[in-house]
Amino acid sequence: MITIEKSDRLNSLPPYLFKEIDRQKEEVRKRGVDIIDLGVGDPDMPTPPHIIEALNKAAIDPANHRYPSYSGMGDFNEAVARWYKRRFNVDLDYENEVVTLIGSKEGIAHIPLAFINTGDLALVTSPGYPVYHTGVQFAGGQAYFMDLLKENDFLPDFNTVPEEIADKARMMFINYPNNPTSAVATRAFFQEVVAFAESHNIIVCHDAAYTELAFDGYRPISFLEAEGAKATGVEFHSLSKTYNMTGWRIGFAVGRAEVIQALGQIKSNIDSGAFQAVQIAGIAALEEDQACVENINRVYTERRDILVDGLVELGLSVEKPRATFYVWIEVPKGYNSAEFTSHLLSNGGIVVTPGNGFGAAGEGYVRMALTVDKERLKEAVERIGSIGF
């Protein structure tokens, strides 16, 4: 028997905060309780049929059975550039400023390998999508957390970042519309990001996974719409949430050519690109009728109103999100995130995500996802009403 010792890299990961919830969930399930799971950010609706048809057709073609290009098919990257022009009026050179990803998580996790040396700093938000800091850590770097606070509309306040930290930082990760807080960014904020990045020479990585999930006529903007943004970094995008394609693994990064090319260089040493048939289906998603996106948003709007109106009526402090499928809820007096999560699960059979699982500054909140149907959301509100808090 050889002894198996994990790398310092794996051992240095913070403890898995959802372990205790997983345990409680299992226990509640064993009691035979009908669980309403508002914990996962994974769409429950199917991929629109025209996208599946495009995959079916492409899957039969032997030309698509071979290794794809690691940086993406020219046709897919061109479709991305056209979509950026149509959607955000941003011009992209598809040959140098676009790279296809095997889901945007893949690119987000890999990009620090291109720019972080041992001990280097990256600015990351708290709360935030955990991949930002684990990617940085895996590359040998260290995350400096910028807190997202309610009084700042859950935008980072760059004035609180010490000068020497800002000067040392090589990269920054931000994400609007935001998971988990559902906050949105203004053009003025993105302009501030550009100025801060320029004055401290920081590569900006903006995660734009949720720009297409927005309600009440609101249209989120791209970071690349800010003046000078493209010179400071890249934006990550994904078809996962927009077209209910989380299982398909297709996303992309766009922006500053040297950054895109360095990410491509990392990828060429690790993977061999996304299945071409999936890229062809991705072209169909981006180029064909966008009515499917409107339908998806209509469903989330209805669910949002049922959940948020219900929770507000019960006396919880919640704002109606303008984008994303998350609702960020302040825990009631007398609870912290873990205690309220545990109360909802053990007594109500409702799974939510404790805010501190996304970083220390998420303490005092829980996140609910609108990825179950409205009947279940009504039932969740009723259950919370009957168990109280």
Ligand SMILES: *Cc1c(COP(=O)(O)O)cnc(C)c1O
């Ligand atoms: C879902 C999500 C992603 C990634 O999605 P992929 O399926 O890997 O494209 C990226 N960032 C955030 C904040 C997300 O919530």
